[in-house]
Amino acid sequence: MAHTIKEKSKILARVNRIKGQLEAFAKSIESEQDEYQVMQLLASCRGALNGLMAEVVEGHIREHIVEAENKKLAAEAGEELIDIMKSFIK
Amino acid sequence: MAHTIKEKSKILARVNRIKGQLEAFAKSIESEQDEYQVMQLLASCRGALNGLMAEVVEGHIREHIVEAENKKLAAEAGEELIDIMKSFIK
Amino acid sequence: MAHTIKEKSKILARVNRIKGQLEAFAKSIESEQDEYQVMQLLASCRGALNGLMAEVVEGHIREHIVEAENKKLAAEAGEELIDIMKSFIK
Amino acid sequence: MAHTIKEKSKILARVNRIKGQLEAFAKSIESEQDEYQVMQLLASCRGALNGLMAEVVEGHIREHIVEAENKKLAAEAGEELIDIMKSFIK
Numbered sequence: 001m002a003h004t005i006k007e008k009s010k011i012l013a014r015v016n017r018i019k020g021q022l023e024a025f026a027k028s029i030e031s032e033q034d035e036y037q038v039m040q041l042l043a044s045c046r047g048a049l050n051g052l053m054a055e056v057v058e059g060h061i062r063e064h065i066v067e068a069e070n071k072k073l074a075a076e077a078g079e080e081l082i083d084i085m086k087s088f089i090k
Numbered sequence: 091m092a093h094t095i096k097e098k099s100k101i102l103a104r105v106n107r108i109k110g111q112l113e114a115f116a117k118s119i120e121s122e123q124d125e126y127q128v129m130q131l132l133a134s135c136r137g138a139l140n141g142l143m144a145e146v147v148e149g150h151i152r153e154h155i156v157e158a159e160n161k162k163l164a165a166e167a168g169e170e171l172i173d174i175m176k177s178f179i180k
Numbered sequence: 181m182a183h184t185i186k187e188k189s190k191i192l193a194r195v196n197r198i199k200g201q202l203e204a205f206a207k208s209i210e211s212e213q214d215e216y217q218v219m220q221l222l223a224s225c226r227g228a229l230n231g232l233m234a235e236v237v238e239g240h241i242r243e244h245i246v247e248a249e250n251k252k253l254a255a256e257a258g259e260e261l262i263d264i265m266k267s268f269i270k
Numbered sequence: 271m272a273h274t275i276k277e278k279s280k281i282l283a284r285v286n287r288i289k290g291q292l293e294a295f296a297k298s299i300e301s302e303q304d305e306y307q308v309m310q311l312l313a314s315c316r317g318a319l320n321g322l323m324a325e326v327v328e329g330h331i332r333e334h335i336v337e338a339e340n341k342k343l344a345a346e347a348g349e350e351l352i353d354i355m356k357s358f359i360k
Contacts, residue, residue, distance in 0.1 A: 065164070089144045
């Protein structure tokens with residue numbers, strides 16, 4: 001996929017942030033922190049991952065469906081999106 | 091939106107089924123049924139509504155983005171989808 | 181399940197509101213309204229149903245787990261909640 | 271929170287697996303892999319994180335609400351769960 005360098009670094013920065021959040025969660029489990037904080041840390045990871053998913057899907061819609069070079073490629077990218085979307089509208 | 095008559099009746103049949111499921115849930119509350127059944131009835135409504143949402147979004151992708159008459163209309167329909175999608179990737 | 185009369189009418193009022201929203205959605209499909217409005221109406225139904233689900237689960241936690249008469253009943257209600265919860269953490 | 275050593279290592283193993291999946295996703299972005307694979311890798315991360323969330327919440331229900339030492343602690347843990355749960359029934 002042809003992401004611009006700027007888009008790539010934005011996505012990779014988000015991935016690193018989520019990895020950091022997962023490590024904070026892991027530490028909270030190891031150090032037997034308060035259960036509520038443990039669950040909040042995990043809920044934050046989940047929120048951040050959902051935000052990343054939304055961004056990636058957004059880019060897919062704009063660049064691979066709307067801006068597809070031809071209708072055949074748009075249709076393919078559309079079917080890919082439908083497939084992915086079914087995994088999160090549940 | 092230009093749904094075919096067949097698509098329309100399929101969607102309306104789904105809506106009626108969900109309304110029936112909501113009525114079964116309401117009855118289970120009124121007749122003080124077992125709490126587990128009450129929650130299962132509501133979880134079924136939710137599953138059915140999510141299925142309907144997925145179908146409507148699927149139609150939107152195929153007919154309003156991929157098959158749009160021109161790039162401007164495709165871009166508009168793409169932005170609409172992005173907006174709706176954000177309400178369920180959370 | 182032993183809901184108070186006040187709780188029951190609150191839940192039933194929510195169910196009626198959701199049925200009304202589903203009817204508005206059905207009308208928007210029949211009258212070929214703008215696709216974006218159609219999707220927004222359905223997203224509203226979904227939000228309302230999720231709100232109802234959250235309320236019912238909240239009542240279950242407070243009344244059937246925390247306030248259970250004995251540990252055996254609390255454990256049963258806890259397992260029921262785990263089962264339902266798995267259907268929406270996906 | 272008082273997790274057993276076995277539970278802890280199970281959770282930490284899951285966290286490591288998710289970190290590995292995030293790294294695979296990051297690599298797919300860097301190496302400009304096929305967009306569909308990119309989205310599938312991210313959807314897998316999301317599924318794995320949701321599975322971990324379900325497991326942590328499950329443990330919270332069993333150990334901190336059902337098996338709470340007294341009703342006050344059960345009520346506190348119940349309110350914590352309600353708060354967390356609202357973040358994912360949306």
